[in-house]
Amino acid sequence: MTDQINIRGARLHNLKNLSVDIPKGQLVAFTGVSGSGKSTLGFDILLKEGQRQYMESLGLVTYGLSKAPVESISGLSPTISVDQHLTHQNPRSTVGTVTEVYTYLRVLFARLGHRPCPVCGKNVPPVHASAGLDWEDDTDSDADGSGQTFACPHCEAAIPEMGMAFFSFNKPEGACPTCTGLGIIHRVNVDRLLDEEKSIAEGAVKGWDIHYIRHYLNTLTAAASYFGFDFDLSRAVKNFSPAQRDLLFYGANSPQFRRHFPDVEPPATVSKGRFEGIATNVLRRYADRIEDADYREKMEALLVTETCPDCKGTRLRPESRVVTVSGRSIVEVSRMALSELGAWLEGLPAVFSAQEMRLADAILQDLKDRIGRLVETGAGYLTLERSAPSLSAGEAQRLRLANLLGSGLSGLLYVFDEPTIGLHQRDTHKLIEVLKRLRDLGNTVLVIEHDLETIAAADTVIDFGPGAGKHGGRVVAMGTPAQVARAAGSLTGDYLAGRARIVVPKRRRAPNGKALTIRGARHHNLQNLTVSLPLGSLVAVTGVSGSGKSTLVFDIVDRALRQRLYGAAESPGEHDALEGCEYLDKIITIDQEHVGRIPRSNAATYSDAFTAIREAFAATDAARERGLAARHFSFNVPGGRCERCEGSGVLTVKMHFLPDVEVRCPVCHGRRFKPETLSARYKGLDIAQVLDLTVEEALELFRDVPAAASRLQVLADVGLGYLQLGQPTKTLSGGEAQRVKLAKELGRRTSGQTLYLLDEPTTGLHLADTARLLEVLRRLVEAGNSVVVTEHNLEVVKTADWVIDLGPEGGAAGGRLVAEGTPEQVASSEESVTGRYLRGILR
Template sequence: MHTHISVKGARVNNLKNIDVKIPRDKLVVLTGLSGSGKSSLAFDTIYAEGQRRYVESLSSYARMFLGQMEKPDVDYIDGLSPAISIDQKTTSKNPRSTVGTVTEIYDYLRLLWARVGTPHCPICGKEIKQQTIDQIIDHVLALPEATRIQVMAPVIRGKKGEHAKIFEDARKSGYVRVRADGSLYDLSEEIKLDKNKKHHIEIVVDRLVIRDDITRRLTDSVEVASNLAGGLVVVNIVGEDRDIMFSQNYACEDCGVSIEELSPRMFSFNNPFGACPTCMGLGSQMKIDPELIIPNRDLSIVEGAITASGWNNIKSDGISRMYFDALAKKYKFKLNTPIKDLPQEIMDVILHGTNGEKLTIHYDQPRGKGTLYQPFEGIINNLERRYRETQSDAMKRELEECMSQCPCPTCQGRRLKKESLAVTVGGLDIDSYCRKSVTEALDFMEKLVLNETQTMIASQILKEIRNRLGFLQSVGLQYLTLSREAGTLSGGESQRIRLATQIGSSLMGVLYILDEPSIGLHQRDNDKLLQTLKELRDLGNTLLVVEHDEDTMREADYIIDVGPGAGVNGGTIVAAGTPEEVMDNPASITGDYLTGRKKIPVPSERRKGSGHYLKVFGAEEHNLRRVDVAFPLGTFTCVTGVSGSGKSSLVNEILFKKLGADLNRTKTRAGKHQRIEGEEFLDKVINIDQSPIGRTPRSNPATYTNLFSDIRDLFASTPDAKSRGYGPGRFSFNTRGGRCEACTGDGLLKIEMHFLPDIYVPCEVCKGKRYNRETLEVRYKGKNIYEVLEMTVDEALPFFENIPKIYNRLKTLEEVGLGYVKLGQPSTELSGGEAQRVKLATELSKRSTGKTIYILDEPTTGLHSADVHKLIEVLQRLVEGGNTIVVIEHNLDVIKTADHIIDLGPEGGDGGGQIVCTGTPEEVAACPGSYTGQYLKKML
């Protein structure tokens, strides 16, 4: 039996032929600087090999569908278990995926509602019961002996008319009596009903006295009555004049609405039997949004207030101008009046049309001039029609910029059809249940009262639901609702959901590889997560966790520190052992930060800012409780709070989108709030997130930071290039001329192999150098363009030290800790943290106006304490230039260096959305109600 996973000779990416032993059935943390090779070892070597061996064991037919994994560059790996990777990249963007469906809790809920749900009439809300013939007979025979009854067939229920044909047919069939509107009639007499009134008519099938020997006759009569009335039977107790209604199918006796047999598919919004027919189960529809057609209501039509495609060209000879002139003349308004000052009825005409009234339109075009008389359809109707009719994807995308998601008018965003929503368990329909937070949902299931039969049916289902909700709670996701769309979750949240699902499967003997599970978690919830990881380990699994969180490292059984630097300076094992052994190792930077030999200093004083504030009033997006918040300008502000407290709703949904629309003129719809004040002190907003800087290998740090343009200009200015007549375009691998045409400047050729993974081989013509021979003959200081792109930032600094323009851009890349990155490294190979820092460097190299606001959402993702130190220095430099920085962060090292903190909470979900306290870190640390303050106290 192997006690270790032994890796021998790993050389993937920057790993330097390393050997490492990972103890099995332990919690092992892999740490090191960003870019040191942790992910290369964990995901690209160990996980890739585990996955490859599994796929190899399948038939070649099955392998065809799975896509092959290529063998990682490693001599051998011993003692490997089946590997499951839980990373942050694979979040579902499918609008049909919800927290409930991803965790499979919704499948159990559908089963529960189908098996023990109580159906109601979707129109009147009355409970609907269903009985078999045997149940009806038993019920009737349970009446006291000698009770006189009439078995009747309710053939007409609340319908207008004289119904003469009903009486005629009953007479011909041999029936003697009917009851109409509560009065008994003999069918031999003439029955006159008012045709304008609603009537109830029952045919009397049989009259009986309750005795032991009537079972056979009663059964026949009930069956006849049921057949006559489509499954309904009325038993009238003579003397008491009381009716008992029985139904063989789920049908409302008052409204005549019947619903099908309850089944799980009735509660699936991904199945036509359950989905709302209008929105097909999406709960929302794309609709033209007036706020996106006219983002700035301070402008007039002439100034370009209307930005929608086809209506934004306001030149005097344009078609849209002819319509606007005609509208202005007919409805007597001026085109230079700001939109906000135009009466509502004028706006209705502009947006929704003239309702058939004709306009007099004078046109003067190159093809002729004249007058037209025609109605105006309105901008919204025009955009909707063009969206329906166009075949062009580009046109569709352009029109979608004016659309936003609106709740479906039929189901009000509840996704299911009304019949499905009329079924309840414990008084709740399935959608109302899914809108509860995990904590409330668990509480509801714990307190659910069922009768004996229902308990027998549902006990196993309830156990599964309670377990899975409990696992979600244990990974710190108690604030999420089951109806939350999976696409709106952060990377950390979706990763922890998959972690909860794995715990639910309770496998053992598995190797779990996790990528920073503590991302997006407040210190308070981190303890819960650690407990969960230990439970997973104690089941008999090995956990390999890539992590920078100090608490996780202290709790680990074993730490592997990869380093010492990043990129080419990394890729070796610096230290490995228990947390104590790593702390005692002087070579380990991680050990330095764990022991406190190195630490991020607390600033000696806090900035007061420019004296101006950016104020948000009445913020109520998602769970925010109409809060008013002031962000001091010219400072470094941290927005903190437990997971789900409303930080992203406030900063990303309201602040960033509103400033983006007003300052950057982007077409975005901000979250729900009343107003924002103080925008006049800003000129632009920039969101520096961790999304890739480019989607293809053709983009790289040099192209993104504009370094490449300067380098190409430099090469074009060399005597050799001038004598050959080469311009800067000659040195681009994206255009014809200088690039190698055999591989179109990629340097690689893709060879498709069926049954095997696609192989990328270096281009035979240029040997992977991307350029043709003539271009590579031009040299600057002895190096050609390919060799310059192969340099790291650290190597390029002395090389370009006499060219200030290039040197300054390189210097900022080095300052953000990217000295190890090659200038031409494809953007697809950069981690999220590296991409974010390339963007930061680009911002640092621009001339500061001092009026920019930067927004960062958890910038420390993927960063070691040493990297965080560098990041904080860069952010402080941006603020020194008079700019404002707003950061959402859980990392206490960042929070303690802020000038101002806005702490949201006190809890997540419905228990959050309020301002707990604001002020300097010292003031927040002194606030007794703040969880952030409690943990911050230890750091100051």
């Protein structure tokens, strides 16, 4: 068996005919500036080719998985990726269901739970007779606990037996009937749907055009006639009677309307008056499209989300919530941090009888192993009830890592995409130990990483560069971390050796006396927190993972300000007051969600640079001669684009039983436009060739087109000069997506009273790129704006004007203000974990 992965002549994206030998059985770090080719080699070549070769070896059809563009690649192992993309977007998924810890707890409670008798109220101990464990998946329906009963030992009333489904919020047996196990309910925001000053005929229902109005007026008239009440449709909605309102809002079949006519059966057809109701219609369409995240996001503008009034967000029905093990209900246990839950489970053998331990022993052992791995990967602060879609990319990655640790497999190649994302400096060494454990099982662990501590812990470092985009794609240094630190021409080596560093500002920007003050913040784990964010400054909100940073900044400040400034529908997290809003007239939140609503969206279109580029093409003599306007140079609208592929350059071929395959359009050959559009050239290049340019190249080309140059310059300033203009936004990493959003906002004029909120803006950034980003953030502050970042990267924290450190721990042990002040003041705090690490870096 070869001890190396041998790659010869890799030519994908910006890789320059790259040849490299990667040692197996080691922890290998791929490093280099953003866009230098690390991910191309790690994911697009090693991962895809490893998966393709493995499938081929099993005799599986690999049509659609093309061979990697390399001369040769040998020594590959079966490959598993752990990237930054969230896979659990279903609102029913929680940390408990994703990790299966909740599944084991359901067995524990079903077999050993105590509950009050529904008749006499006395304690009913568990029935040990049916001790077989009926495992089942959390999403399938089953007949678990199917109607079997036993007699209450006190009053002999028939009590149904409990199965696992009794504690599942994804099954009718356990789910709260009001919210069907979601823990939240959606109410339609009437103000967004109706103008109550108008009649229906005048367009009271927003979104109904003249055809809808005519159609629904007929149905409503028929309904009024069917039920025998007067309905003056020329009356303003605000003057409707209760029955008329309930018919319009909820429909003829709803309980809200039927209470007015309890003895009348609803009409059977639309022509007879079976009107659905505008609120009912919105809620039905929202529920029907559970897998379509984009559609649901649009619909959410019409909805108000509230905690379920019956289960109070616990998701379970009342009977399930009263069952206890050692005095704790499954709801209480689900709200414990994983580390706290582990300690509670450790104490159960002391309270269980010998017979109970025979049932519980295997369950407790498995729970101990699973929770231990989760704590080990730095996820110990998470609770089981935490919704999976709310996890950050780093948190989701660490849950996946914990699962991999449990597999015990060897001989694999693991490819990790920045595993330290979202980790406090304190927890980085724990993660490094976990990666080494995977390596010691006999695997090759490859991390694409910017964190210096992780790079220094690798067995081999392969540094890509020397620059980004066309300036990258080569190996500039390779060897142990010490060897790379000594290598001339390696930017990573310069930072490892301390030859290059991000400098601490000579003076901090003094507070201007204006501040945004949050009073009594109690959302999630915040402990009645009152804190002030100085305005006109760069403020870093820090703390260990799960300490409450995101809750404070995004769930409270962001939502409360949006409500105040724009009348947004989404309610902020629990707090008493937000003071100082009068100093701001705009809020811009830049998170790591993917940008662009359509597959054809790219960096040029999203940042608005492409509009000016199209206008520049339309102004050329060739375009004028052919009657081509700016719209003809757009691939998103008919006119100048290729209509065979509708401007995408590729056609999607549906494959039976296999993933869809994209093939190059046979008409335009991937160039997106009609030949006459391509005949117009700007400085010798057609519009398709311009889309193939990098931001830096396009900046040089359009230097004398101010509207294009200014927007392209901002993309370059935030470290995205290497991006191709036509690269689809859906292919960008979380960090790149965030910087494209930042560039879009920087391209706009600001009033100097804007608050920028950024979520870990250094994600995916080399230290050299971080230095450039900090210059951009400084420019915003110098213009009088306020910038707040939630951040673990101490290189950013040390340059902030003001630091707010939350903690001291994550989960229930967090949510308090540990320290605040300049980085130097926080570094002197004995209680602050961030301060302890900041002390070393400020020296």
